[in-house]
Structure formats: structure tokens, C-alpha cells
Amino acid sequence: MLMMAIVSLFYTPYDPNAMNAKDKFLSPSWSHLLGTDNFGRDILSRILQGSRTAFYVGFLAVGIGLSGGIVIGAAAGYMGGWADEALMRIMDAMMALPGILLALMLIAVFQPNLTNTIIAIGVMAIPGMSRIVRSGFVQCRELPYVKAARSIGASHLSIMFRHIFPNIMSPVIVAASLSFSGAILAEAGLSYLGLGIQPPDPSWGRMLNEAQSHMSRAPWYTLAPGIMITMTVLGFNLLADGMRDKRDPRG
């Protein structure tokens, strides 16, 4: 998957956005391995390009969700008390708010495009991530090695990020790779609803959306992005599982 994204940086068989009225709905063949779409664009090229979009969205959105979640979760978990209560209530509220509304807001405020889609998805990932980080901090806060760090005079920041954080990395990394697939799905969903990536930039969700109108005429069109999304998500879920198994501190 990653390879496809990298390949697409250097090479796509055709210009993914080049249209050609004559080549509309060509079924898969040697010249167009996955066929062409309703604009006569090469689907393989668009899938490849779409993998890049997916990774962009995945990495950056997870990055945003992760950094926001870590800061908020760490603050809430480490400080406890009313700061914890207040932060977590805000996170609860964000979680209770329909995601679509949040996405709409962010996208409406700053125009819908790749960056803002990423921001929207990233922001939506913050509450979940901050909960995981928080519970990690709450668990670790009372552990003897944290006490030990305090006993030698370590500062709060150092305890939070030098001592506790590396130890809650594994659930966080697992959550991150899960939210990576979550982000890809969210982008596909948003694009599917017409709120995400703007055309003509290919995104799998958008392709699926477009393909849906041509299901019986060009079945290959709906299959390719659907399978791609499924495979990518599957890949990251498996990766998460693998990491969970591997990074288990006691295993």
C-alpha cells in the first residue's frame, strides 16, 4: 500500500486527471489495467494517486489527533482533579456531537479542501485519543517507577514525557494505527457524502461515490476503490494488532 503511494509520486500510467471523451468506460485491458471512468480517466492512475491522498489524510489527521490527544489526555490524566474533569467533559461533548456537524463546521469555516478535510478528521480523532492517553496516565501516575522518579526530584514535565509517556506508547500506537484506518474511512465517508476531498483530485471515497452511479455499466469502477479502502484499512488494523502483540511490555 505504502509502496503504491510512493510509486505514484514518480509514476502513474496516465495523468490521473486527464480526460478523454472517447475513452469513457473502457473495461480493464492492457492499456488501462483497471479500465477508465466516466470521464475517460485511467482508474489505475487515479487509484494510485488516491493512495497518496489516503496516506496524506491518514498520516496528517492521525498526527493532529495524536498531538491533540496527547496534550489533552496527558494534562487531564496527570493533573487529575477538576482540570481532568473539565477537559474530559469537553471531550465528552465533542464525542456526543454528531461528527458530521463538526466536520461541516470545520469545512465550512475554512473551505472544503484536502487540508481542511484533514484538520476536520484529525480534530474528530482528538477526544478518542485523549481518552486513551488519559487512562494510560491515570494508570501510570501511581506506579512505583513514577514515584521513584519523583523521589529523585524529576520535574512534572519530565515525569509526564520522559517516564510515563514511553510506557503508554503501545496502546497509543495501537490506537494511532487504528485511527489511521479510521481516518481513511472517515475521509472516504466524507468524500462519499461530498464533503471531503475536492475533485478532480482522486480520493477513494470520492471515486466510490462517483462509481456508484455507474455500477452496472462499469462494475470495475466501484470494485477498485472499495477493495482498496478495505485492504488498506485491513492492513492497518493488522499492523495495529501486530504492534499490540509485539509491544506488550510484559511479552
Place this chain on the structure above:
Amino acid sequence: MPTRDALIEVRGLTKRYPSGSGKWGASQYVHAVNDVSFRIYPGETLGLVGESGCGKSTTGDMLANLIAPSAGEIVYDGRSIHNHASKSAKQLRKEIGVVFQDPYSSLNPRHRIGSILQEPLRIHREGSAEERLRAARDMLELVGLDESYAARYPNELSGGQRQRIGIARALMLKPRFIVADEPVSALDVSVQAQIVNLLQDMQKRFSLTTLFVSHDMNVVQLISDRIAVMYLGRVVEIAPAAELFRQPQHPYTQALLSAIPADMPSQKRERIVLEGEVPSPIHPPSGCTFHTRCRHATSACKEQAPVLREAGEGRLVSCILT
């Protein structure tokens, strides 16, 4: 002993933990430590024993300045440790080292041994990077491990080796006072012996003053100069180790000592088996907290709370009957 100045003097130390709420929403407290007073003199080891949950660790933590007391005062080297400015609070951290019970969870599993040992020096900005490295290596050698261990992670070490690291870390800043909270309880007999030896060795080498918390009477007897016995948040008896074993005065101490398993099959001793359960620290019994389980309890014990009082040479006991 009494002629010397105490390094640490604890007065009326009390710790309450909030514990949920009662029927009508009133806050409840666990009375973990209740009005505890004692002294530790320079160079001496005070053993602190008692059943699980009686407040030993809480006392130790307060002495190590890891938690703040709810009431009372700890005077270290003539100064109360709780109203220190942050700068001297940091100095205090240098002077008081802590060894923890569980060698598995008290070392950060993500840090290498070398870094664990250097960290105290780094925090207190002591020496250059090289000097810190050397100090860590020297310390490793001192606790009986070779320097190759510096590059390892805690999970690559056995329990005994980890506890050596725990001790080494506590000693890195050359403290004067050590709080050791059950440092050998989690270890096998054979390893326990190694660590006990090491601790005693270190005590001598650094002329340490120690608070040694344990529930293993044999170990405490071996390592302590004096022993304080706690029951339900209170100190019920303090005496020089040999004296205490020879002639325990508080009924609880007597029961505790009699419960120690025999050394040899032949020397089975007469056992005082305590009846009932340890009362809840949320609602400790009135009067003498031990009266509910005491063989000698009288009605006076229910009402009158005993105070720790002199009972012989260097001995204190808190029982109205003795």
C-alpha cells in the same frame, strides 16, 4: 542514643485519604496514619513493622516527601521539610533516597539501566556527562554488577539484580537518609540474603540513616537498631531490636512475634493466634484501636486511647495495661 540529636523527628504525623462518601454524601476518610511520632538518629536504622495496610508505606512516603501529611510535622536535620522553598526542596531530594518494594515496577521498563542511574545526577545537574557516566559505572560495580548492565533494560534483569539497581539509584546522590519500603519482600530467600547483605554494606559505606519498612520480622530484626511496631495507623511500640524480641510489651507485638514461623521443626513456640479481622481504617475502633482483638482488653481499653509512653530504657509502648 537519646543524647544525640535526631536526624529526623516526626511529630503527630497524620495522613487521611479521602475514600468515597457515606450514606448521606458525607466525605469519608481512610485514617492511614494517625498521630505518629518518633525519631531517627544519625546512622541508625529504624525498622517499621506491622500488618498489611497499617500505614507503613504511607509513613515512609511522607518521610521521603512523596506525599504531604494531613497533619503533623517532619523535621529533617532541624528543619521542617514541608515549608521548604522549592530550591531547598530539591536539595532535600538529594539528601533523602528511596528504595521501593517491587523491583519490577519501580524501574521504568523503557529506560536503560545506565540512564536510570544517571538520571538523578542529571536532574540535579551534577557533573559532566562523562562524570555521570563514570559515577553510574562505579555505582554498578559497588552493588555487584558489572558495567555491561548499563546498556540493558530492566526486563533483562532478575529480581535481585533489579533491586540492586533500585538501591544504586537511591544512592547515586549520596543521600544521608534512606527510606527502604519492603526492599526484600518480593524476593526469594537466597536473593533476599544478597540484598540484605548489600543494604547493610551500603549503610556502613555511606553511613546511612535508614527507615526500613518491612513485614518480615526476621529481616527487620536482622537489619534494624530499633523497631517501631504499627497497628492500624498508630505506632504501638518502639524498642531496640533485641529488647523487642526478647520481651515484647504491647499485646499486639507479642502476637506478632509469636506468629513468626519457627526456625527448626523442634522449636515450635507457643502461639498467640489473633481472633477476628483487622478493623476498617475508615472507622477505627474507639479507645485503643487494638482492643477488639486483644486478649487482655478491659472495658477501659474501649474508652481510653493510650499514648506512647516510656517503658524502660529507650522503649516506648502505647498500652494502658503495661
Place this chain on the structure above:
Amino acid sequence: MHYLWRRSVSLIVTLLLVMMLTFIVFRIIPGNPALTILGMNADEHQIAALEAKLGTDKPLLEQFTKWMKGAATGNLGESLKFARPVSELIWNRLPVTLSIAVLSMLMTAVIAVPLGIAAARARGKLLDLIISSLTQLGMAVPSFWMGILLVLLFGLMLKLFPTSGYIPWSEDPLGALRSLFLPALAVSIPQIAVVVRYLRTTLIEQLELDYVRTGYSKGLRKSIVIYKHVLKNALIPVITVMGLLFADVLGGSLIVEQIYALPGMGRLLISSIGARDFPLVQGLVLFTALIVIVINFTVDILYRLLDPRISLK
């Protein structure tokens, strides 16, 4: 403070926050309700008249406080677009969304629990591998694609179920069930996957615990140990997860409603956002948030009731 007390207070705080967030959203996003309702053909008079009628010519903050005051007394106001009481609109939609949620939850419970047990018991064997792979797949397939595939398969190729539309329960219970079956299935597939995996993990975790060994050491049969001892322990966290999933469906059944053209709350939310129908959006958000929070709350209480180790205090 008593646990229930504390939870209730934080529940209200959360709701207030939700309302404020929604309000802020509306402050920020462009769009005018009257214009949107009337469209390009409207002339100014119509728009002005409508604005005056709707009260949308007033500052949004004023509209918000007015709405909040109403909401505090249980009056959610009137929809700008549909000119009907918000509560009535929500009330009409609730059955659809609720039915999907309940049905999918039932399907999940009926399918996932046996599968989870089977996978845990066959840990490491072929059956486990098959179930685990299927659940992985179930979690990875995007729900909208799954919805479409189900329609293609059951609705068009096998003609077993209607592909869209909703028949009210009161009219034709069987028809209602049929019309909701596919959407509920589409919703439940990823849920089943999640629950199976979760149940499998907790079961395996529980099977390693000492009390299981105690059970065997009493001479209990394997099935008794699993169904009486282990399952009860494993189900407690699983119920929590199912509760959260339930809340998820109620709060976000949008995509299935879209695909199956069901008149549920998700679609109402989308169309009310599109129309900038502030009272309706507020009402819907309040309502869904309330449901989500109340369910979480209930799940929490349930958890505490089921698990004797935790008390309500």
C-alpha cells in the same frame, strides 16, 4: 459526593457544552435559513417576510438564548424549514433510528456472542482463524460500500428485502421488519466484528485467570466453567462496548439512512444543517447527545450493577 450525583451533574454540563458547541458552529458557518429554504427563485420580499416570520433577522445569540430558555422548559421550538414543532419532528423520526439501533443490537448479540465464544474456545485453531479473519474484514469494509453491496445482493439479486423506504410498525409490523432488516444488517456487521473480537479477547484473558483453575479444581465441567464462570465475567465489559455501539448507531445512523432512504434522525439532521434550520439542528443535537450521554450513563450504571466489585458510591 455520591456517584450518581456526580455523574448527573457532569451529564448536564456535557449537554450544555454540546449546545454551546452547536451554537458556535452556527455562528461560524455561512448560510441563511430563509434564503436556503426559498432557494434561487425567491425574491427579496419573500425572504424578508420569511426572516421576520422565523425570527432569523434577530442576532443569533438572541435566537440561541431564546431557544435555550424554551429548551429548559421542555419546548424545543419550531423548525424553520418544516414549520412544525421540533419535538414532533424528532418524535416522528425516532422510531426509525431507534428500530435500526435495537434491531442491529439484537443481531449483534445473537450473532456475535456465540461466534466470540467459539473463537475463544478454538483459540489458535482453524475455526478461530476463520472467525478472526472475517471479523477483520468486517471492520475494514467501509459501511457505505457494505450497504450498497447488501442492497445489490439481497435487494436486487435475491429480491428478499426492499431496497429503500420505511413502513411504520403500526401499519405493517412484518413489512417494517423487512424494510429495516438490511439497514440493521449493514449497521450490525462492523458491530458484530467489534464485539466478536472484543469478546474473544476478554474471554481469552479471563480463561487465563486463576479463578478458572479454581473452577476446574472443583471438578466442574468445561462447559460450566465457560458458561457460568467465564462468560459472566467476560460479558460485563462486552455489555459496555455494546452500549457504546448502541449510542453510536443512535448518534450516527446517517449513512444507512441515506443509502436506504429511511426517514431517520440522521437524515433530518443533514437536511436541517443544509437548511440552516437552527432550532431543528439544536433540537436534534440536544436529543442525540442526550441519548448518547444517557446511554453511556446507563451502561456505566449497569456495569457497576453487574460487577459486584464496583459500588455505586
Place this chain on the structure above:
Amino acid sequence: NGGSESGGNSGAGNTASQKPEDHSTDGKEDKGSDEKKPSYGGEVVMVVPQDPDYLDPHMSAASGTLEMMFNVFEGLLKSNEKGELQPAVASSYDISEDGLTYTFKLREGVKFHNGNDVTAEDVQYSIERLMGKDTGQPLKTAFANVESVTTINAQTVELKLKQNDVSFLSFMTNAILPAGYDKHNEAPIGTGPFKFVEYSPNQRVVIAKNEDYYVEGVPYLDKVEFRIMPDGESSLLALKAGEVDIYPRIGDERIAELGDGFRYVDGMQNMVQLMTMNITRKPFDDVKVRQAINYAVDVDSIIELIANGKGTKLGSNMSPVMDKYFQEGLENTYNVNIEKAKELLKEAGYEDGITTTISVPSNYKFHVDTAQVIADQLSQVGIKAEIEMVEWAVWLERIYKGRDYNMTIIGLTGKLDPHEVLVRYVSDYKANFYNYVNPAYDKLINDAKVELDDSKRVELYKEAQKILTQDAVAVYIMDPNFTIAMDKALDGYKLYPLYVQDMSSIHYLK
């Protein structure tokens, strides 16, 4: 007049109207129905993409509402499928010489759905309601021009206008409502071939046969359900599964999905799909740039790609459906010419290229797709156009009303009256969102409005169209075809050059 409402991405934008003469049905389907005869009774479910805005016809402005309620309400006059005004509640009318006085004679025996006869009083009430007599604010702007309404006798009503308005008659299609009734929005009562039964938001509008309808023989159907389905794909599947019977504006690509099992009707809508450029903004203030863009855009290719060839190429803001007023030949003014486009850009000083955005309402897939093709075509002349999709509400507020955009693609619905179509480019017209200012053009339109001589008026309008083309005010793209798919058992569909569905003629074949 113009675009349409939020909601579905139903095929071709939204608006429909139909060239009266030739396109009304496409012949091949009729062969199948040779043997069969129209029958009475039955129910029909039709897909509509969105909710009605208001059931009250005087409040309503959305074309999507008119589409359904056309069957429930009638005005004094009513359009037929050729776009001609026919007497409806009125049986005849008379216009004074000066064009200021209109006298309507009411038809005998027209009944409201509640059973009451329609009287002159009801007509007066309805017109005065539209004038906004009690509020002082007219419900529809055209009625601000009405001086007075008077009841001459029980069957005659007289309207006096403040100024001459040649297009006023077309507003007489506004609904006649029963006087003194106050639930127009909840349980509306009209005089049309169907009566209103129920409306469930987001679900359906149901209408049923008006047994007392004054036209003999219609309607055929007992009941019609308009099912609200915003998602085109679900609509298609529902049609396939037989859950709905008629899917109007299905969009060509979906016809390919459906295959032969259905009856299709298609024809031109009275719609102008165009890409406007914000003329007050650089670089579009330069007519050369606008022309260059016109040269760069290959409309034929767009029609091929987006409408599958089923669309009529346009050159100005008028659909050939309006054949009386339509200026022929303009569509070839800017045939593709990349060289010329580049040259013009160079002359305008933009040889290094232009970076700009095309904003499109996200709910109209048709426009979004068009934008994609245009963006691709523009890239050939060095114009880098990014596509920005905006929510419909945002489009209306920011682009349509706020005129804050660079380029945008939209479909403008035609009306029966050419004034209503062309007045959009008059400089002080409120919805002149192109920011087009041309005094010569303004004069033409204003003159035409009061020109009583019909042939002169036609000339003025044709002249106006030419100006729009020359000034390259927008890229006029096409009038996309309007296609209806329905169950083979149904027949009798009539296409209108308006955004309406006339259910009265639809019937089952037996």
C-alpha cells in the same frame, strides 16, 4: 428564476421545462403500448429529491414544491405543456388597450377540494394576499405592481396595474385559495386535479384524485405519492426494485444502469447551464479573458462526457425551448480554439497563466462533474482552476447573494416569460451575481418590458442575447436533457417547459 433547492444530486441540475413542439415524448416507447388502452384508477409513487419548502403556495418559492403542488393548485390561468397560458379557474380574460386593466371571468362549477364553489371573493382574497394587503409587503414582488382588485360580480374580477407590464399575465398562474381559510400551510386546499392528503417531512407528500375536477376525464390515478429520496442511487435501486414507479430527471448515466425494462421520456428542459465569471474581479474584468475562457471550453466535449451527448449546446442565456425569443446561431460563436484563447490571454497580459477557482454547489453532481471537465480544459491554456465545492446554503449566501467568488457553475431555470430570463443581467437587478453592468443592455430590457408590439419585443430580446454572447458574460454551456424513467405499465407523461409534474394525464395501460 434559477437553480433549485438543496437535496439530491439528481442528474441534471434541477430545473425542467420542455420545448413544446417536438420533444414531448420519444416515439420508440409508444410502440409497445399499441394494443393497450388507458385505464382509470391505480396509485403511483414518484421520486422527488427534496422536501417542499412551504405547502402554502403563496409562501413557497422552491421549484421542488411547485413540481408537486402543480397538481393541487391552479391559478386563474395555467400553463399547458407547450408553455402557453390557458384559462383555468378563469374561463376567459380581457386586457385593456393601455395594458393596465385585466378583467377575468370565472369558470362555472369550479370547486375547491373542500367542496365549496370558487367565487370572485376567493379570487380577490387570493390576489390581495399575494399583494400583501394586510402587511404592506407583497408576497411576490410582481404583485407590488397591482393597484387594486375589485369584484365586479360573482363571476368577474378586475385587476388594475400601476404600470404597464407585458409579463404580468404569467403571474396569474398563482394559486387561487379559499377565502377565510387559515391552514394553507398545514392542510392546503386548492382547485387542481388532485387534492392534498398528507405530508411527512423527509418522507412523502401524498395527493389523491379530485373527483369533482372540472375537466372531464382527468385525472386517471386515484392516488399519487411523491417519495422524498435525496439519494440518486437509492432512487435508482428503488425504481429497479419496483418500489417507485416514476423517477423524473434520472440522469443519463442511470438510464444505462436501468436498461430496457422501463419507459423513458426525454426532452429539453428550459434550463441554461452556465459558468459565470465574477466580472468585477481580476482577471475577469477583461472581456478578452472571458472570451479566451469561452474559446478554451469545449462545450461539445462537456455534453458528451457529462450528459452523454444528451444536451443542447447554448451560446447565450436562452434555451431553444423558448423558440419564439431564441436567437439562433450564437452557440457557435466561441467554437474551441486553443490558439485564439492563448492569444487573447496574451493580449490581456496573462500569458503566464491564471490561477483561479471554480465554485460549485456540492449537491449538484452534474455541475461538479462539469467543473471537473472545464478545469481540465482550462489547464490547456494555462489557466489553473481549482474546484471548490460549497454547500448549497453557502452557495446561496456567499456566491449568489454575496457575489463572493471567481467562477461558478449553475443551472438557471427558464420561465415562461423572456423578461424573467434576461432581466438577470440588468445592472441593478438584485440577483445579478455576475456583476454585469452594461447600460445598453439595461435599456434593451427595460424597453422590452413595456413594449406592447410583440414582434418588436421579440427583436429586443434577441438583441439582448447577442450582447451577452459578445460580452462573454459567462460560458453558456448547455440545456441538458430531461429524462424520465417510469414503469412500462404507465403512460401519458407530459413534459412541460416548467419545473412541474403533471400527474393528471398519467395512467396505467390495460
Place this chain on the structure above:
Amino acid sequence: MYTSDASLLEINQLHVDIGDRKGRKTRRVLENVSLSVRHGEKLGIVGESGCGKSMTALSIMGLLPRGTAISGGTISFRGKELTSMKEEGWESVRGREMAMIFQDPLSSLNPVLTIGEQLTEGIRLHLGLSRREARAHASAMLQKVGMARARQLLDEYPHRLSGGMRQRVMIAMALACSPKLLIADEPTTALDVTVQAQILELMKRLNETEGTAMILISHDLGVIAEMCDRVAVMYAGEIVEIGTVEQLFASPRHPYTVALMNARPRPDRKGSPLATIPGKVPAPGERDSGCSFRERCASAASACGSGESLLLPAGKGHEVRCLLVERRREELQVAYA
């Protein structure tokens, strides 16, 4: 004491392996373990952590953890061969004829079932009593293990009980059907000394009154000294020495036993360092041929590195697995010959 000569449990040459099922790369956890327990006897097993004490106990109960399996030897209990027994066969043995209590009394009880439910299910299964009879029996058992308020306790959940109470519940549960053998795997390690004393007293009394034979596993030599009739010392999966308590404590022969004894903190050693055993127990699979203790043995000789040391008699009922002891005995024999 209640001891009779008839053997209740006879373990012979038991081998337990860890490893994947296919038999590749197995690691030996128990090697050649042979033990016997007579009716009413109290056998102690001591040894450092990881030396296989629990594994031995679990093999007897047929409850070896996943991934471990008996790979050789026999366990015969009242004449029945346990190693080849089917799952159904076990149901009438476990809980009925032999029972086990574990180190951690909290995790060994099911947290979501009441004490009563957990106590009665075994009783009803094995004794065929009705629900009410079972409850009565259960509360009688609780009284027997010294718990007041037995009836109320039946409706309590385990978490509400203190550690000592839980362990007593465990004992009540184990003894509810009057088993012939009770295996106690470190029953007091998690408890305070005073509570430990209570539990040990209780077990001693039950042994005396009921005649239940016991295997008591502990790493605390003191506990063993107080409780047991005979003691087996385990090291690295093997029994290195076995004999009566008196023999073992008075004249330990194996260097490991000796070292273990000396490492105990004893007041009389105050002031001088404790004797220690360097190194650590080799993990399963790390052992090579020869004596597994030789790396840590103060008196190891070159001969210890090769050849298998056998468990050989060193007195009546006293056996030791040590080449040196053996050699010394041979020398003696030669000398006497």
C-alpha cells in the same frame, strides 16, 4: 498424627515439558520427579521461585497450563492412573478426592459470583445435595474454618472479604467434599504473619481431625518446618533432596538445601553477612547435562559437570541427588567394606 503407611499418591519419574504441540523445541520443566504421599501425611515442597513446585502440583491435579504437558512418567492416586485419565474421569476426582488451594486467594475466586454460589456448586456436583442442603453444608464448612456469620457470608462477594477470610473460603471450598488429598500451593505467601499463623493452625487442625493428606508448597522454610512431616526440596525441576523434616532441618545433605537454610535471616546471625547463593535458577531449557546446581554450588567438583546424578538414599527415607554426597557415601561404603 494420622499417617498410615498405605500410599495415597505415587508419582513416578514425572516429566513435564513446555513447548509447542508439534513437539519441536520443547523445554523440560519437570524432570524425573518422583514423590509419594501417604494417607494423612503432610508433605512439604520447598524451593526457589521457578523451580517447578507449582508445576508439580498442577500435574497432579491435571491442570497444567496451556502449552505445557506431561511427557513421561506416572501419577497414581488411590490406584488410579491420572496421566492417562480422560476429562470426564477428572470430574469425579477433582474437588471430590483431591482439592487444591492457591497462592492468591483473591484472583482464585470468581469476582462476580457470591461465596455461596461458588461453594455450593462443587458440593451439589459431588455430593448430589439439593440447593438448600448444599447451602447448609456450605455454611457448616465456613464455620468449620473458623468464620463467624457464615450464613451472611454466603451472600457476599469475594472482594468484600479480607485476604485471610478469602483464603479460609478457599480452604472451605477445597475441603467441602472431604477430599483425601489437599494440595496447598503457597497458601499463606500473600498473607500477613498473624493471618498466616491463623491459616496454618487451621490447616493443621483439619489434618488432625479429618485426616486429610496434604501437599504444602512454600518457599518459607519456617512454614515447612512447622507444618510438615516430610519435605521435598526442588531445584530446577528436579527433586534434589527428600526426607522427614527432622532429617532435613537437622542434617541437610544437598548443598542446595544447606545453602537455602543458611540464607534465612536469623537473629543469631546479626552482625555478620548472611550466606548467599550466587547466580540464579536456570530457566527451563537452559539446563545442560550434569548437576543443575553446580554453577552455584560452593562445593562443586569437576565430576558434577557430567553424568546424571541420581536420587540416592542417605538415610532411612532420606534421599539426596548429589554426586558428592554419593561419592562420599561410596567412599564410606568402600571404607566399611
